Amino acid sequence: MKVVIVTDGTYGERAHETISKEFESEYIAMEPPSSMFMDNVEIPEETLKQLESADILVTYVLHPDLTLELVERLHDKVGWIIVGAWRGEGFKNQVESFGNVTCPENMCDLEENGNPIFDEFVSNFGKPVVEIECKDGKVTDVQVLRTSPCGSTFFVADEMIGKNLEGLPVLAGLRIQHYPCRAPKMRLFTDDECKKEMAANFHKDAFEEAIKRAEKSKKLRMKN
Template sequence: MLKVAIVSDGPYGERAYETISQEFETSFIQVEAPAGMFVDELELEPGLVDRLSKFDLIITYILHPDLTQELVEQIHQQVGWIIVGAWRGEGFKKQLTQLGNVTAPENMCDLEENGNPVFDEFVSRFGRPEVKINCQGNKVVDIEVKRCSPCGATAFVAQEMKGKSIENLPIRAGLKIQHYPCRAPKMRLFTDDECKKEMAANLHKDAFEKALKKKE
């Protein structure tokens, strides 16, 4: 089974841990961020790299940029893939992703297969939403979540849409995301909160539209 580590230096990552641990062997690792935003010399906690090297895939929700960079640079050659869930600025993103086995998505619910076996195994269950809808007449009787957003929003929306009419179902599914607070905007700097929420809503809307075309 895929072994996943979620690393955080603050308030983010616990919800992803609760969701992902339902499918994969997952550990939540809290690290201490440096006191200041910029530091001349940064040392990782003793034993952290060795501990993380035992995992197949790492997801970081570290908000401190220097800590994120130091961790990713030291660990990326020892694991299958790294997903940077919190990053600041396109230049910083480029610096991380050029390492090769690092992804820094705009939204965690927009992950899709890329050909790497470790990453693809994870994305087979988490990333861009995918659902299967079972209907009786115009009523939704069941929704199977084939691929869930790492935060669990897809499962939340699917549960809320059960028993509802299929009329305008994709639109209502997208709107329902507003009731499951998306934290992605809070992990970016100088970004439009509504743009990120709209992206998540549209991804779920698209997933329900595709599912309705194949409904049973």
């Protein structure tokens, strides 16, 4: 699978670094438009060829006209498009109407949707999933089964080793605040704190579920 990440700013570098550890990944930085209003959107042919090579296209393009142009020209050339930067429900509905386009509220809330190409990507990147090992009420190891595209789940996982199980999910949610998450920057006219809280809750939930599975596994071993 090939994942192409396109941006017109500084966003997407961490996602490229994280995703490239699992899939072939290419990072393309386009020139940012000089105006918020564009009559004609020019995309170099060489850039289009690079973008068309994607199975998954992830856009961190902030300019709405450029984003729309990319979706219109590429939706039938690639497997799936994930629009990581967008504004307004009207815009979201417009681009998602192409069928193979997703505008997530947050890049770390991606989950499988039944499309094989999208699901292959999301089996590795999206809503955090972790497994924990523990001994004497402390975390001895954390395995990241699915990380947020920016890699923050690995950051939190490392921070949780050696911590007490009691209060661990809340601590995981708090620690994500120390990772330089850019999710709030991806959406204009939204509540930054709400976005941070969303990312925190996803990681809190991931560790809550991991503890439940670990406790269930321990009980089964004790029965046997």
